[in-house]
Amino acid sequence: RAALTSMARSVQGLQARPDCVLVDGCNRPPQLLAPGEQWTRGSRKAAEADVAQAKLSKWFAPKPKPQAEAKAPAPVDDGVWRPKRVEAVIQGDARVPSISAASVLAKVHRDSLMDELHEKYPAYGFSSHKGYGTEAHMEAIRTHGVCPQHRRSFGPIREILGLGEDDAPTRPAGGLAGFFT
Numbered sequence: 001r002a003a004l005t006s007m008a009r010s011v012q013g014l015q016a017r018p019d020c021v022l023v024d025g026c027n028r029p030p031q032l033l034a035p036g037e038q039w040t041r042g043s044r045k046a047a048e049a050d051v052a053q054a055k056l057s058k059w060f061a062p063k064p065k066p067q068a069e070a071k072a073p074a075p076v077d078d079g080v081w082r083p084k085r086v087e088a089v090i091q092g093d094a095r096v097p098s099i100s101a102a103s104v105l106a107k108v109h110r111d112s113l114m115d116e117l118h119e120k121y122p123a124y125g126f127s128s129h130k131g132y133g134t135e136a137h138m139e140a141i142r143t144h145g146v147c148p149q150h151r152r153s154f155g156p157i158r159e160i161l162g163l164g165e166d167d168a169p170t171r172p173a174g175g176l177a178g179f180f181t
Contacts, residue, residue: 002153004029004039012081020085024092024099032086121147 008029011021021032030039092099111130118127123144129137133156141150141160150157 002151005031008032011083017081018083020087021083022087022089022092022096022099024089024096024103026088026090028086028088031080032082034082117149121149 004027007023008031011029011032023029028037028039033039089096089099093103094100114126114130117131118125124140124147125136131137133154138156141157146157146160152158152161152163
């Protein structure tokens with residue numbers, strides 16, 4: 001969910017306002033969608049069942065009657081810009097060059113942020129694990145505790161802090177937000 005929120009912030013921060021935005025994966029950031037639009041495609045098994053059902057139904061369904069052209073949903077005027085379409089592309093970083101490029105740029109930026117965090121918190125080894133939950137990273141957290149930049153929504157961090165499911169995940173002042181300005 002954090003990645004989708006970050007993606008939405010990045011798209012909404014664009015100076016150019018594209019009609020269509022392609023995102024990698026099966027989920028579309030809910031903040032970029034009009035109210036009522038579904039943000040996830042669901043499971044692969046459900047999608048395969050839908051395809052199989054569509055193939056079967058063409059043999060058993062009554063012939064459709066011609067219908068009037070469907071109207072596009074009315075634009076929402078809540079003061080927030082949204083693209084007209086947001087398309088999720090499964091394995092997009094392998095299939096769409098612009099998604100591949102964005103993926104590389106995001107990883108380079110994240111690695112740079114992790115190097116900065118390593119300077120501030122060397123005991124955690126951010127420069128080597130780049131924020132992934134490796135065993136060395138988890139051991140550093142067990143040894144040194146949680147630093148302000150650790151996501152409170154991440155299960156192992158919530159567990160270490162004794163946060164329950166009902167506790168709202170928060171990030172103390174001084175979190176990563178300052179790195180993104």
